Amino acid sequence: MKQILLITxxxxxxxxxxxxRDDSTQIVTDSTTGLQWxxxxxxxxxxxxxxxAYCKALEIDTHSxxxxxxxxxxxxIIDRGKVFPAIVDGFTNTSSNYYYWSSSTYEGRKGNxxxxxxxxxxxxSYYKDTSYYVRCVRVGQ
Amino acid sequence: MTASSTTTLDQTKTKIRLSVGSSVxxxxxxxxxxxxxxxxxxxxxxxxxxxxxxSGVVAHYTRDDATEIVTDHLTGLEWADDANVSSVTxxxxxTDNYNICRANTSDPAxxxxxxxxxxxxxxxxxxxxxxxxxxxxxxRLPTSVExxxxxEHGNTSPSISTVFENTSSNGYWSSSTYEGFKDFxxxxxxxxxxxxxxxKYYSFYVRCVKVGQ
Numbered sequence: 001m002k003q004i005l006l007i008t009x010x011x012x013x014x015x016x017x018x019x020x021r022d023d024s025t026q027i028v029t030d031s032t033t034g035l036q037w038x039x040x041x042x043x044x045x046x047x048x049x050x051x052x053a054y055c056k057a058l059e060i061d062t063h064s065x066x067x068x069x070x071x072x073x074x075x076x077i078i079d080r081g082k083v084f085p086a087i088v089d090g091f092t093n094t095s096s097n098y099y100y101w102s103s104s105t106y107e108g109r110k111g112n113x114x115x116x117x118x119x120x121x122x123x124x125s126y127y128k129d130t131s132y133y134v135r136c137v138r139v140g141q
Numbered sequence: 142m143t144a145s146s147t148t149t150l151d152q153t154k155t156k157i158r159l160s161v162g163s164s165v166x167x168x169x170x171x172x173x174x175x176x177x178x179x180x181x182x183x184x185x186x187x188x189x190x191x192x193x194x195x196s197g198v199v200a201h202y203t204r205d206d207a208t209e210i211v212t213d214h215l216t217g218l219e220w221a222d223d224a225n226v227s228s229v230t231x232x233x234x235x236t237d238n239y240n241i242c243r244a245n246t247s248d249p250a251x252x253x254x255x256x257x258x259x260x261x262x263x264x265x266x267x268x269x270x271x272x273x274x275x276x277x278x279x280x281r282l283p284t285s286v287e288x289x290x291x292x293e294h295g296n297t298s299p300s301i302s303t304v305f306e307n308t309s310s311n312g313y314w315s316s317s318t319y320e321g322f323k324d325f326x327x328x329x330x331x332x333x334x335x336x337x338x339x340x341k342y343y344s345f346y347v348r349c350v351k352v353g354q
Contacts (some may be wrong), residue, residue, distance in 0.1 A: 033166055049177055052189055063261040070191040071294060072166050077278075081284055083321040103191040104169050106298040108333055111179030120321055123289070123336045 019090030170295020300334030
């Protein structure tokens, strides 16, 4: 019984969401999803199609396979236990006062795409020609 | 460690299930690319959006029609799906507790938890605590992350898998308090699939959850 309990607790720690930031590459890795996140500068806001092109052209630490995250991926870095910004520990560059684009179109109005407001953790869709912040993602090795 | 008893073990089990769940990123269900005007992009490779990548794992739900419970096989969570899910609305806090909370947002009355809740209160938390669906007694209100985990953005009104038979295209309460204003809690709007926060006195729909066996 004692052994089982200890093993269980060990597993729990190992599987709990774990974000670590490499300060030289400024990339945050989530060991539970395997996703790697851009975390260099807060950067500029831009319309949705430009955000897709920006991630496609991005190169960090010889990695050139960046893309705009879909809304489910972007939600995995929200921490609603916090505010201003409501983002998991590990990120150092996040704008609290504006939305971030996802690559997912809103099915109810296809000229809209989904966004995350990292001020609070709210998710909401809006017109694709509006300018918001961008955080690109790639699948780690 | 052993002295910390069943509670610790139960919490640990829950944590494992949830952490396994949170490591799985489900597909959105979007299969086409749409440009700024909402027009379909042809060929699909010319705009590398979610319709192009379709990243993630395919969601897998089954419904037991006898118990009216839907199982999410990726997270291990089991969801109430009886007729009440699309008809019953509940306040997050009673009006009395809401007024106490609004006056002092650090008052324990802000949290409808085991220590402060009255089983007689007609709230979302108490509704789940007293639910006996399928003969189970461990139903609870889902966290915001658990609840938005069953949103299917490829559908709207309601934005959920068609395996679920009872969903109102309206707001559903989560158990998560909004840290910015503690008299607000998070809800998921199953018309669009968005997540937002609102006053705890308000009545939204309720879909209770339990961790599978």
